[in-house]
Amino acid sequence: MYYTAKKNKFLKVCSILCCSTALFLTGCATTGTTATSGTAKTSEVDPYEDFNRNMFSFNKALDDYVANPIVDAYSWVTPSFVQTGIGNFFSNLKDVNVVLNDLMQAKFMQGGEDFGRFLLNSSIGLGGLFDIATDAGLVKHEEDFDQTFATWGIPQGPYLVLPVLGPTTGRGIPGGILDVAANPASYVGKPIQMLALLNERANADSSIKIVDEAALDPYVFTREGFLQRRNHLITDGKSDLLEESLDTDETSDKKKVTVTLDSSNKKEPNKKEFKQAVDGFTETEKSFNATSQVLKAASEKLEKLPKSK
């Protein structure tokens, strides 16, 4: 009985993965550009804008009328230190996925740090309730499958707003599914998952408030903020925006302002992604060389031991 249930769950995950891969490939085939938000033409980044706007409105209504009252009640009955503890607990579980993606992006040093974070928080931090690793100087990194795919050179695909789940991209869908699969919290039962979602939504409350207050067009604000943030995480902060991809130079005084990227710039992110992938493999090669040298040195020392006797 237990075996059948497990098998069914496995089949379910497989079928979701197959569907998502199909969706993902469709997405990749649709657009080949990686969005550097606010700079490329909207239609290229967001070809399904009308659909997305409807989904955005649906999600907003759902959030206002369903999620928000529940979150308000949750925040009211839950002291802030408990919320922090719950947030830390789920964040610690997510670190498993972070380590996995560190390794797949050939960030071995960072992977070591993140694994250290996980061990420290899981043991002395009482199962992750306390984030003592940050106090100890181990900064939390944000890595996921979408970022890994990006560093492998897989294009972003179109921007999409999914019902309930919110903003994502063609590449982000399979990435998100794998993130869920690699998160231990996904296997502990529905009430715990609900608590994770609730706590996450409660923590996002201030961000949602900012969108409501600052945005002239909340849909565009959310889309651009989301895509820029993703781009920032993928490039580890070395975003194009610092290199003035936003052309702020006025070409002349005759009411003419250059503001759009030229076509050569549009293809640059792809080149960059490939370069990142190549750099990743070079890093892997270096680390293998370093490991082999360490092993060689160790074996030499071992060889010397009997001789000294």
Added chain:
Amino acid sequence: MFHILKNKSIATFVCLFLLSICFSNAHAQEETAKQVVESFQTELISVMKQGKELGFKGRYDKLSVAIAKSHDLTKIARVVVGKEWAKLSEEQQQKLVDVFSQLSIASYAYNFKSFSGESFKFASEEETMRGGAVIHAYLLIPGDKDVKFDYMLKKKGESWRIINIIANGVSDLALKRSEYTSILERDGFEALITKINEKIDNYSKQ
């Protein structure tokens, strides 16, 4: 005759000397990009500290001076509407610059209204390919994650002016440009101005 000439040459020398002092003083008063950012941050923290006493109007007045000294709001307003700028009449352009400036100041006055130990920390400075400068800094918030702020500056005449702020990888200029161009394309100029005025009203009421 010689006496007059001598007096004239002394007078000329004195004039040149005074002029050179004036010039060197003016030159010395020009702030570096880093100084422009740091002066603005200091003013912002000072306004936050007096936030409650000043009220929205007081914060707005103080910040409007600080922002005018440190930001190039005309250029920012120009960039946020992209190629639509060229399609606007001179009157519309001026109107846009005015309301955009008011919104920017109001947004600062609304969001930086109280102080709970926040401080800015300079990280590094770099020059950009096109003669601009980027100042990397962090906003340190007690009990919370640091927020990375990257200030992009350009020279306006002889002075450095902020034209963009990137907070944790999200560019204010790019975000606004997407919004503004989208509204201009979808709903037109008047709708944009109405929406900006609504936001200014909301900020000032709260």
